[in-house]
Amino acid sequence: MKKLFRILYLLTVSFIALQLFFLAKVVLMNVIAPQSTSFQRSEAWRIVMKHGELPWRQEWVKDADMSAGIKQAVIASEDGDFVNHNGIEWEAIESAWTKNARAQERAEKRLAREKAKSKGPNTATAVRPPKIIGGSTITQQLAKNLFLSGERNLVRKGQEFVITQFLELTLSKRQILTIYLNNVEWGEGVFGVEAASQHYFRKPAKQLSSYESARLAVMLPRPKFFEKLSGSSYLSGRASSIVARMPDAELPD
DSSP states (O other): OHHHHHHHHHHHHHHHHHHHHHHHHHHHTTTSOOSOOHHHHHHHHHHHHHHSSOOOBOOOOOGGGSOHHHHHHHHHHHOTTTTTSSSOOHHHHHHHHHHHHHHHHHHHHHHHHHHHHHTSTTSOOOOOOOOOOOOOOHHHHHHHHHHOOSOOSHHHHHHHHHHHHHHHHHSOHHHHHHHHHHHSBOSTTBBSHHHHHHHHHSSOGGGOOHHHHHHHHHHTTSHHHHHTTTTOHHHHHHHHHHHHHGGGOOOOO
């Protein structure tokens, strides 16, 4: 029993120490902008292993050096209630889980039909796994990108919730949005709104039009995919829809 208590004690101390580490890093963001995120470092390693070099674009800009349009577009597209919630939208998460469960059920039914047609489990045509839909807020996305891996499990999600609360309690909404827009991915080796604006439109982020801002916002869920399809009709149509919603997107004070 003593050995068990010692193990539990060490686990508890380690957990608390980890949370204090995350909290200290978040508090430090009030005075020092994060130079990189966990996701960026993993992407840098992947790109180097794939290409043998690191083509990388990122330039930190202040909130005042971003157009109001890009902030409105991202809020309208990613997190419409950003300025009002406490970092987590439980209804959005519940809705996403329901949609994912239904998608998984449909995929399993398709697989069963394929197996029945092929008359054997080993000759069935492969069925594409369902697309996972997220219900994360901007703050949750930032928490994940800053410190965590891309794995999807309850432990990582629980840690994401804790870091999200640290961000919401320690930083202002304006700071959270500024850090997010300076670090989010917009293509292979393209991070932050300034790099994205220069990469796609050859202009600084401060000069982005409403439509250009909306085009960038549409890319966020799948930036590397849309980077290769910059002229797609989906991007144009979705961007027009976001432009129409942008006036209702409330910006943080």
